[in-house]
Amino acid sequence: EIVLTQSPGTLSLSPGERATLSCRASQSVSSNYLAWYQQKPGQAPRLLIYGASSRATGIPDRFSGSGSGTDFTLTISRLEPEDFAVYYCQQYGRSPFTFGPGTKVDVK
Amino acid sequence: QITLKESGPTLVKPTQTLTLTCTFSGFSLSSIGVGVGWIRQPPGKALEWLAVIYWDDDKRYSPSLKSRLTITKDTSKNQVVLTMTNMDPVDTANYYCAHSTATYDQFDIVVAVVATLFDSWGQGTLVTVSS
Numbered sequence: 001e002i003v004l005t006q007s008p009g010t011l012s013l014s015p016g017e018r019a020t021l022s023c024r025a026s027q028s029v030s031s032n033y034l035a036w037y038q039q040k041p042g043q044a045p046r047l048l049i050y051g052a053s054s055r056a057t058g059i060p061d062r063f064s065g066s067g068s069g070t071d072f073t074l075t076i077s078r079l080e081p082e083d084f085a086v087y088y089c090q091q092y093g094r095s096p097f098t099f100g101p102g103t104k105v106d107v108k
Numbered sequence: 109q110i111t112l113k114e115s116g117p118t119l120v121k122p123t124q125t126l127t128l129t130c131t132f133s134g135f136s137l138s139s140i141g142v143g144v145g146w147i148r149q150p151p152g153k154a155l156e157w158l159a160v161i162y163w164d165d166d167k168r169y170s171p172s173l174k175s176r177l178t179i180t181k182d183t184s185k186n187q188v189v190l191t192m193t194n195m196d197p198v199d200t201a202n203y204y205c206a207h208s209t210a211t212y213d214q215f216d217i218v219v220a221v222v223a224t225l226f227d228s229w230g231q232g233t234l235v236t237v238s239s
Binding site: 001030031033035037043044045046047050056088090092093095096097098099100101102 | 145147154155156160170171172204223224225226227228229230231232
């Protein structure tokens with residue numbers, strides 16, 4: 001089983017600032033099958049990024065993903081008020097399809 | 109437009125069997141490359157993948173829960189059903205179903221899934237396990 005670790009656990013930032021979230025895998029993620037999801041309170045997760053760097057349909061270009069192998073990053077270039085949420089990474093290339101513990105981005 | 113909706117009991121007793129139904133629209137589970145999965149989330153905690161069923165009736169389960177889970181599909185009704193036996197209070201969670209897009213390799217008539225992306229999710233249903 002691939003274990004995903006996310007850091008930091010909480011990121012306190014102000015609107016307009018840049019957010020950098022990290023996801024590290026216990027072993028190489030095949031073909032960069034790494035996704036990022038955003039979840040707001042009381043809502044289902046929403047797919048943001050797949051294939052480590054491809055934005056899902058309708059996702060603003062302030063969201064970008066990068067990385068390969070075992071180290072991946074989600075960057076939000078300028079935080080909008082609606083971006084304050086919890087972000088999860090997931091590897092979907094090898095069953096079981098594991099999720100990270102999440103990073104909460106909250107208002108400083 | 110893809111939509112999914114979970115239904116089932118909101119309260120189950122310990123040791124009982126949970127049956128959840130995912131009713132979907134906007135896609136067919138008989139189309140190659142399509143799957144439906146289940147993911148759960150205890151209140152205030154992280155997401156946990158449970159199971160997925162593919163267009164060809166292939167299935168994958170979380171190893172830690174495999175002995176308790178069964179996933180089935182009814183393509184004519186656009187439904188996927190998840191059963192979980194021997195429920196315990198630690199199974200209290202929001203249960204989500206999700207559409208999956210499978211990446212696959214095809215060798216002659218053999219198809220092998222190499223990746224399963226969960227790209228559209230239902231709203232979730234909270235199941236509480238308590239006596």
